[in-house]
Amino acid sequence: QVQLLGSGGGVVQPGRSLRLSCAASGFTFRTFGMHWVRQAPGKGLEWVGTISYDGRDKRYADSVRGRFTISRDNSNDTLYLNMSGLRPEDTALYYCAKDRHPLQKPATLIDFWGQGTLVTVSP
Amino acid sequence: EIVLTQSPATLSVSPGDRVTLSCRASQSVSRYLAWYQQKPGQAPRLLIYDTSYRATDIPARFSASGSETDFSLTISRLDPEDFAVYYCQQRSDWPLTFGGGTKVET
Numbered sequence: 001q002v003q004l005l006g007s008g009g010g011v012v013q014p015g016r017s018l019r020l021s022c023a024a025s026g027f028t029f030r031t032f033g034m035h036w037v038r039q040a041p042g043k044g045l046e047w048v049g050t051i052s053y054d055g056r057d058k059r060y061a062d063s064v065r066g067r068f069t070i071s072r073d074n075s076n077d078t079l080y081l082n083m084s085g086l087r088p089e090d091t092a093l094y095y096c097a098k099d100r101h102p103l104q105k106p107a108t109l110i111d112f113w114g115q116g117t118l119v120t121v122s123p
Numbered sequence: 124e125i126v127l128t129q130s131p132a133t134l135s136v137s138p139g140d141r142v143t144l145s146c147r148a149s150q151s152v153s154r155y156l157a158w159y160q161q162k163p164g165q166a167p168r169l170l171i172y173d174t175s176y177r178a179t180d181i182p183a184r185f186s187a188s189g190s191e192t193d194f195s196l197t198i199s200r201l202d203p204e205d206f207a208v209y210y211c212q213q214r215s216d217w218p219l220t221f222g223g224g225t226k227v228e229t
Contacts, residue, residue, distance in 0.1 A: 045210055
């Protein structure tokens with residue numbers, strides 16, 4: 001079955017960097033676009049960014065563009081979110097999710113979600 | 124940015140009730156509207172995509188309709204496991220955006 005296991009979260013000071021990872025299994029990772037979506041404590045869902053199945057097409061929310069970078073390693077079935085210049089408002093549970101349709105560009109249909117990894121930005 | 128407004132914010136209902144949730148877009152999203160269910164402590168789950176297509180293993184009591192700017196999700200007979208927060212989301216244009224959610228509570 002599809003599994004998305006996030007890791008790399010933690011407590012970090014403002015201005016610092018952090019890298020989240022998402023290990024995928026149960027599907028052909030290299031053929032699906034992937035997404036990051038975050039949820040601040042007690043709040044709603046906010047799309048962060050999307051990467052195409054081949055890694056060539058990346059899209060970002062305005063709130064993170066220039067600070068966050070999405071990448072993927074198709075040989076190791078892993079998705080990454082590199083976060084720099086972290087701010088307190090970046091505090092959230094970060095979900096990685098797979099797209100519904102294989103080989104789609106752009107990938108826009110968020111299908112299966114992992115359990116999320118918590119990032120806390122605090123002095 | 125396309126803004127999605129969900130109503131009501133909270134819906135107090137009982138098991139067996141018929142429930143209808145609304146999602147309104149600030150501009151047309153054609154048919155590219157999805158619905159997700161999120162239970163406490165869990166990740167969201169895709170229920171409906173492209174207005175009316177049920178996702179894998181979603182019970183038939185969930186249905187949805189709409190077009191352009193006005194969409195709805197209906198639960199024909201509310202099951203106790205359906206108490207959750209429901210989000211709509213558009214994929215018509217970047218950035219992908221979500222509504223603020225409707226909490227279905229008892």
